[in-house]
Amino acid sequence: MGPGPINADPRVLRAMSAQLVGQYDPAMTGYMTETMGLYRDVFRTGNEQTLLIDGTARAGIEAALVSLIQPGDRVLVPIFGRFGHLLREIAERVGAEVHVREVPWGTVFTPAAIEQAIIETRPTLLAIVHGDTSTTLAQPLDELGDICARHGVLFYTDATASLGGNTFEADAWGLDAVTAGLQKCLAGPSGSAPATFSARAVDVIDSRRSIEAGIREAGDAVLPNRIRSNYFDLAMLFDYWGPRRLNHHTEATTALYGARECARILVEEGMAEAVARHRLHGSAMLAGVHGLGLSVFGDPAHRMNNVVAVEIPDGVNGDAVRGTLLEDFGIEIGTSFGPLHGKVWRIGVMGYNARKDTVLTTLAALEQVLRRAGASVTGGGGVGAAWDLYADADRDAAASDDAAVLS
Numbered sequence: 539m540g541p542g543p544i545n546a547d548p549r550v551l552r553a554m555s556a557q558l559v560g561q562y563d564p565a566m567t568g569y570m571t572e573t574m575g576l577y578r579d580v581f582r583t584g585n586e587q588t589l590l591i592d593g594t595a596r597a598g599i600e601a602a603l604v605s606l607i608q609p610g611d612r613v614l615v616p617i618f619g620r621f622g623h624l625l626r627e628i629a630e631r632v633g634a635e636v637h638v639r640e641v642p643w644g645t646v647f648t649p650a651a652i653e654q655a656i657i658e659t660r661p662t663l664l665a666i667v668h669g670d671t672s673t674t675l676a677q678p679l680d681e682l683g684d685i686c687a688r689h690g691v692l693f694y695t696d697a698t699a700s701l702g703g704n705t706f707e708a709d710a711w712g713l714d715a716v717t718a719g720l721q722k723c724l725a726g727p728s729g730s731a732p733a734t735f736s737a738r739a740v741d742v743i744d745s746r747r748s749i750e751a752g753i754r755e756a757g758d759a760v761l762p763n764r765i766r767s768n769y770f771d772l773a774m775l776f777d778y779w780g781p782r783r784l785n786h787h788t789e790a791t792t793a794l795y796g797a798r799e800c801a802r803i804l805v806e807e808g809m810a811e812a813v814a815r816h817r818l819h820g821s822a823m824l825a826g827v828h829g830l831g832l833s834v835f836g837d838p839a840h841r842m843n844n845v846v847a848v849e850i851p852d853g854v855n856g857d858a859v860r861g862t863l864l865e866d867f868g869i870e871i872g873t874s875f876g877p878l879h880g881k882v883w884r885i886g887v888m889g890y891n892a893r894k895d896t897v898l899t900t901l902a903a904l905e906q907v908l909r910r911a912g913a914s915v916t917g918g919g920g921v922g923a924a925w926d927l928y929a930d931a932d933r934d935a936a937a938s939d940d941a942a943v944l945s
């Protein structure tokens with residue numbers, strides 16, 4: 539019950555135990571094409587270039603930034619948590635002239651503040667995290683696409699922590715590039731980074747297409763501004779995943795089986811339904827935490843559905859509480875980074891763990907461990923508040939079923 543990685547869905551684990559298949563086997567190329575289609579549904583996009591990047595979520599970020607940014611390009615990175623710093627770090631390493639804006643952890647940016655920063659810095663790319671796991675907040679993105687389009691700026695987001703558990707609309711929000719990982723709301727292991735790129739982003743990447751010697755064919759240009767990574771060269775990856783099937787790395791078959799199954803599970807459930815499930819169980823956890831008499835960190839209006847930052851009560855040793863939860867109850871909750879280290883725990887309710895039983899058990903265990911640690915908590919208040927919320931949700935669902943039958 540940490541902020542990810544979390545328990546993988548057993549379906550994903552089973553899929554990952556399947557025998558390996560060579561990357562040009564028609565079954566494998568079929569899986570690749572199918573996986574591209576599945577992730578179009580997950581990202582809510584029509585982008586042709588929707589694919590997997592082999593590696594953890596950070597590999598997706600590196601691939602996007604190294605392929606979209608040319609050395610010297612101006613990039614704007616609004617930072618509201620640890621992973622904004624990661625975007626800045628990677629953009630700097632790929633040679634961008636990076637401009638940052640920061641707000642205090644626990645808050646997010648207004649669209650007006652981002653537009654103002656765009657006017658001031660005139661970037662070619664806006665790179666911003668959607669849900670920053672470190673603070674548990676989600677930056678609203680829905681108005682940023684129009685702002686970027688007005689100013690001729692490419693719009694990239696890292697949706698690793700939020701995708702699958704929070705509303706996400708790549709096309710409707712005007713995103714040009716999105717990358718993610720499997721180990722949060724997608725209910726899989728880390729090791730594969732789903733990503734999608736708009737036609738506008740593809741044009742920028744294609745303008746640097748330089749196929750490596752040895753597989754280059756007549757008509758393939760060799761450009762001086764080629765992408766400065768071979769592994770993360772999206773132009774070559776597009777040719778590998780596309781009809782040309784131009785050789786690149788050896789596909790990480792097992793990771794692909796896992797990523798495909800993660801998307802199949804979500805698409806079968808329905809993206810709106812998956813978000814509603816995360817909202818329900820995340821709200822129950824939040825109600826339970828409040829019911830115990832604990833405080834929650836961060837602007838409540840911008841919380842991600844899938845993770846709650848709980849303030850560690852005064853006098854309580856946060857690491858000792860985490861240790862006891864793990865040792866005696868088999869439940870892992872998260873620590874935190876930077877300015878929040880030692881101040882909050884992060885409790886995740888995501889992917890396969892976004893369930894009533896996990897929420898209620900975690901709240902029951904937390905109450906006992908906190909009581910033993912000498913904290914003053916409301917007896918039964920955690921489970922009781924969460925259970926009440928579930929009962930209300932059941933009643934509302936039954937009432938709307940009745941209304942549907944009557945109409």
Ligand SMILES: Cc1ncc(COP(=O)(O)O)c(C=O)c1O
Nearest residue numbers: 594595596621671698699719728
């Ligand atoms: C928002 C966000 N971005 C990027 C990452 C980096 O992911 P990975 O560790 O899979 O490379 C994480 C990891 O927790 C994350 O939460």
